[in-house]
Amino acid sequence: MSKVLIIAEHLEGKLNPSTARAVSAAVAVQPEAVDVLVLADRVDAIAADAARIAGVSRVLTVARAENAHPLAAVLAPQIAKAAAGYSHVFLPSTTFGKDVAPRVAALLGVAQVSDVMSVEGSHTFTRPIYAGNAIVTVEADPAHAVVATVRTASWPAAASGEHAAPVEPLGLDVALPSHTRFVELKQGKSDRPDLQSAGKVVSGGRGVGSKENFEIIYRLADKIGAAVGASRAAVDAGYVPNELQVGQTGKIIAPELYIAIGISGAIQHLTGIKDAGTIVAINKDAEAPIFEVADIGLVGDLFKLIPELEQALG
Template sequence: MTKILVIAEHLDGKLNPSTARAVSAAAAVKPEAIDVLVLADNADAIAAEAAKIEGVTRVLTANRTENAHALAAVLAPQVAKAAAGYSHVFAPSTTFGKDLGPRVAALLGVPQVSDVMTVEGSHTFKRPVYAGNAIVTVEADPALPVVATIRTASWPAAAIGANSAPVEALGLDVALPSHTRFVELKQGKSDRPDLQSASKVVSGGRGVGSKENFEIIYKFADRIGAAVGASRAAVDAGYVPNEMQVGQTGKIIAPELYMAIGISGAIQHLTGIKDAGTIVAINKDAEAPIFEVADIGLVGDLFKIIPELESAL
């Protein structure tokens, strides 16, 4: 019997869109049931959101004060306990899932399947290797539970609002470790769309020239209602904070529109945008690798082209 447990990612009482993408991957397995597990100190509002995701059979909640903050060391024993009777445990391949998944796999004594891009069968998956330059087919042992992280950029979000799954509270009798504790969370606050779920993203690279010059990227992104990203070169140069980095060692995204401004297009950056719908590149170097993947390319000075685009808008 194929039953999948999807671990919900949430923050500040709201469900992350990555959860609905993980549900899409779960549906591709064609299981008999897809249950979503919400671990929080007050899971009611989050569970209500999860219950509306199309394809979800049940929403299970684990309310504990220790779950107020997403600490993988604290959540993993609860997930491993809740996973009894399930053939698969899925989590989004975000910072949250990459931290939690390996711990759950270790507790269950199974290897993890990482960054699932496509489902070929109940225990057969495709995932990227070598910075996305190759795709491998992985077969998991059907005799063991499958613990997998889902590459969210490769999956559409399951529809929300078309379902009304029942919500059930779980009583998980499990001892939690005390060697890890929450101190504080430091995160950037922005009124712009979330980088990982935005439909439009404008990214700047080393070609922007400085932290001060990056204002032209922010201004243009705000004009078209886009999230703002950056290449690793821009992050390393101190133009922007590292949570804005797009690429192999940053965020893997799949917006409908991606604008790469002053970005040369190193393979590590291209790995992060390979699933984007339309890629627009602006660079003064006509030989920049970014033009090899761009649907639309503009060769020229970004400080002249961006104001021209704003005037056209």
């Protein structure tokens, strides 16, 4: 029988929702057990959150000072060691997972499976290629462990509740490299919902016109309690920071509501929102590609339409 080890993603003592989405993918494999591995300097709060995720058999913890920050070079040897006896090792297909998974796969001597969208069998998966224009079915060698990243936009988060899996410390005798060290983490601070896990997202594109004009996007987002995103064109133009970019080279998201304002709809951007529930597009160009995928489209000047929309919202 198969056993899946999920590597928990966390930051500043909080478990990232991507971990619960990876659990959903793991459960689809129909394994004998789904274990979550927490590597941190302080593991208790993170492990407690992981233990409440439905479908988790147990939570394994490795508390070391070296694990205070998610350095791939430091985490990978520990994960490879902990993976002994597991048929699958899953990580979310986030910046964290994309950084760590290739090193783990290399240490285990296997080819990584990236962006798992669905599980067709214990070792058969689908994943996107060509910027999401095609879906390919891949089959991993059952003789070796599967190291895979899970496309979080394609999976719902497993429920969290009264369930409490046992938490067990794991002793790993592994030498850690010293050539990589943590310097600092620079990230945007915001009271708005996290872009990658938000249920509602308002995004602006080149059509917004300037960094100052982007305030209209922030205002609408705050009005409806949404996260803020942007197209690559808006990021490249300096309207917003890089961490807000949505698309093939940005964040892949699946909100229930996605409002695209002043975004033409290049294929690279559409790749990042293909799993969204309802897509609303506002653009003055009636021929913009975004209208081909939008559920609701408004053609007109965004600087007139958005204030009217805000007024209607009350």
